[in-house]
Amino acid sequence: MKKKISINDIAQQLGVSITTVSFILNGRAQEKRISEKLVKKVLDFVQEVNYKPSSLARSLRTGKTNIIGLMVEDISDPFFSAIARAIEAIAYQSGYKIIYCSTENATEKTRELIAMYNERHVDGYIIVPPEGVEQDIKLLLDTGKPVVLIDRYLPAIDTDFVVVDNEKSAYDATCHLIANGYKNIAFVTIDSLQPQMLDRLSGYEKAMQANGLPQLVKEIAYKSSEQAMQHIAAFIDRKKEVDAIFFATNYLCVSGLKATAGKGINIPQSIGVVSFDDYELFELYSPSITTVSQPTDKIAEHAINLLISRLKKAVSDKKFQKIILPTSLIVRKSSVR
Structure with a gap:
């Protein structure tokens, strides 16, 4: 050799x-x-x-690996995969490589993955954090590793984050359903204390309260699409008055569409449907599904550029940036009757 x-x-x-x-x-x-x-x-x-x-020799000499750790909830989810692709493209142009993984929103798995990345001396982190990892992220920050949170933030941790205006987005989507004649609008969400989910719930509640309408909230401890479909079907059976459903995530909406199809429910005549998070199949579904579309390219661009600025010391270490982006309501046939 x-x-x-x-x-x-x-x-x-x-x-x-x-x-x-x-x-x-x-x-x-x-x-x-x-x-x-x-x-x-x-x-x-x-x-x-x-x-x-040798990349190892160079990292020992410079103290940098030019590798960034990206941790999302589920890399197969269209929302997170779109963000990951955009982050990887921008990072590559700036001389950085991305290692990414799925946390499955599990606290212990996330801790193990953070430890693994730390052992590999990644330069910085972009994380979609589950509940319960505050101390792990604080330790990274205390040791000088820059961390940018995306999709959600941790109220107890002061660091950079890039999110969307979840409350206003949910408020506007609910008002859209009300403007189209729906009065008994249910909000189907996951059983979670994550800030983005609480903000979406708050937006729905404020819109219903502002219009003097009853609030119908269904929380699901999500484990699988099949299980969620069963819960949604049972909810529709119990709440005969429901004439529209606002799903807090696209995967809940997919389960909901399976449930309504299985019951032969006509959309949008019998039940209107809106989903938070777009999905390419929603445009092809019959009828096409109205969605709150998050700006994945902008989220990725802000997150990676902010992290690279931190790595290059181009921004103050003491002034963290809280970036809140607007969404777009894409009106399709499922919410207009």
Whole structure:
């Protein structure tokens, strides 16, 4: 097997010091006043022998791996996968690689993944945090690792985050249903204390209260689509007065559509439907589904640019940014009768 060439070999072959070669390869030749002629000589030789620097050695030398850890709830979910793709593209252009994983919204799994990333010396983190990981994230911040939270924030932790205006978005979507003649609107959500879910519930409640309408909330301890479908079907059977349902997530909406289809319920004549979070199949479904669409590209852009700014010390370490983005209500046939 051919021996892999090292920086020592380059220095010996060219008759220069290892330090000089290192400065040139790390882009510090001008700073160290190394002649252009020597820089060209080293770079030409490096290209000729196809030298590949060791990422481990470079990270030990610079203290950086140029790797970012991205932790989302479910990478297969269309919302999170769209964000992950956009983050990866922007990061790559800036010289960073992304390692991503799914936490399944499980506290213990998230802690283990944070520990794993820390062992691999990732430079920074973009995290969709479940409940109960406040101390783990605080420890990262205390050790100088930048952390940007997306989709939700942790009230007890002061760090950068990028979210959408969940309360206003849910308020506007509920008002849209009311404006289209629906009066007994149910809100189907997951049994969770996560801030984004509480804000969506609050938006629904405020809209119903402002219009003097009864509030019908169904919370589901989500475990599977089949289980959620059964709960929604049973809820519809019990609450015969329901004439519209606002689903707090797209996966709940998918379960809800299966439940209504199984019962032969006509949408939007019998029950109107709105989903928080768009999904490409909602546009193709018959009838097409009205959704609150989150700006995935903007979320990704703000999150990765903010993290890279932190890594490059381009923003103050003391002033954390709380970025709240607007959403778009995409009106389709499921909510208009």
